[in-house]
Amino acid sequence: xxxxxTGAWKTRLRKSGWILVMxxxxxxxxxxxxxxxxxxxxxxxxxxxxxGGITSGSLLASTGNSLLLIAVGITAGTxxxxxxxxxxxxxxxxxxxxxxxxxxxxPIPGIAxxxxxxLWFGTGQAAIIFIILHSVVWPMxxxxxxxxxxxxxxxxxxxxxxxxxxxxxxxFILLPASLPYAISGLKIGWARxxxxxxxxxMVFGALGGRGGLGWYxxxxxxxxxxPGMFAxxxxxxxxxxxxxxxVFSTLERKTLKKWxxx
Numbered sequence: 001x002x003x004x005x006t007g008a009w010k011t012r013l014r015k016s017g018w019i020l021v022m023x024x025x026x027x028x029x030x031x032x033x034x035x036x037x038x039x040x041x042x043x044x045x046x047x048x049x050x051x052g053g054i055t056s057g058s059l060l061a062s063t064g065n066s067l068l069l070i071a072v073g074i075t076a077g078t079x080x081x082x083x084x085x086x087x088x089x090x091x092x093x094x095x096x097x098x099x100x101x102x103x104x105x106x107p108i109p110g111i112a113x114x115x116x117x118x119l120w121f122g123t124g125q126a127a128i129i130f131i132i133l134h135s136v137v138w139p140m141x142x143x144x145x146x147x148x149x150x151x152x153x154x155x156x157x158x159x160x161x162x163x164x165x166x167x168x169x170x171x172f173i174l175l176p177a178s179l180p181y182a183i184s185g186l187k188i189g190w191a192r193x194x195x196x197x198x199x200x201x202m203v204f205g206a207l208g209g210r211g212g213l214g215w216y217x218x219x220x221x222x223x224x225x226x227p228g229m230f231a232x233x234x235x236x237x238x239x240x241x242x243x244x245x246x247v248f249s250t251l252e253r254k255t256l257k258k259w260x261x262x
Contacts, residue, residue: 041227049227050234059216063235066201066212069125070193073132077189080133081140089148089174090166098141106138110196114203123204128197135196136189143185147178187248194240 023043029035030042037045053059088098110131121127151174159173175182201214211219217232 038224038226041230045227046230046234049225050231053216053228053231053235059213059231059235062211062213062216062232063239066197066214067239069128069212070132070190070197073129073197074136074186074189074193076129077133077136077193078140078186080137081144081185084137084141085144085148086170086174088145098145102138102141105134106142108134110135110192111199111203114200128200128204131196131200132193135192139188139192140182140185143181143188144178147181148174150181151177183248183251187244190243190248191240194236194243198236 027043030037030040033040041049050059084098084101088095113131113134117127117130121130155173155177156169159169162168164172197212198214198217201212202218204215213232213235217229220226220228220232
């Protein structure tokens with residue numbers, strides 16, 4: 001256990017070292033390359049803009065608006081994925097329908113649906129939530145169905161011996177046994193949703209006076225506030241790393257490893 005912990009710390013140190021190298025290269029390029037600060041601001045300017053955005057509350061408010069939309073979209077996408085994946089497990093006809101829908105919807109980028117979404121929903125929050133839902137639902141459906149198919153047959157036999165109905169099979173066998181795949185789908189869906197919401201916000205702008213992180217960066221670019229734009233990108237990176245290395249790691253540790261599923 002101690003060796004494993006030491007190895008993890010060494011990995012973190014190596015990764016931190018590479019981050020420091022990249023920061024040093026950036027700062028050297030900003031100072032000595034002769035490129036205009038408008039195109040390549042220094043790390044100090046970016047950090048100052050980041051701190052300014054935090055203290056003024058504008059960067060935090062924009063980030064919160066984006067995360068709120070993602071929370072709604074991911075929740076809707078997860079529920080929609082279950083509504084497609086669960087009946088597909090019990091019904092061959094519905095399975096065929098889900099296969100067709102997935103093969104149609106999964107390859108289409110959410111941003112490619114913008115003209116249609118604007119026509120159907122306008123440019124409000126409903127449009128962005130729809131794009132997030134589209135980005136989340138298909139990888140969730142694929143992973144949940146894969147998890148259902150990989151369930152050992154004797155688990156299903158046990159459920160039948162206990163005379164579990166479909167609801168009982170779902171709650172006590174299907175969902176717990178497919179949890180590793182569902183979490184993997186959620187991680188993919190989160191990454192796609194994060195990209196989708198930022199892209200959509202850059203197109204739709206502020207919604208009801210509440211701009212998200214995408215609009216924050218776009219607005220900074222319009223007014224040639226390059227350090228502020230990079231401050232928004234830095235927030236994107238921080239949020240992504242927090243979810244990847246904290247939220248999902250904790251979720252996996254509290255569920256998969258604890259229950260012996262990983």
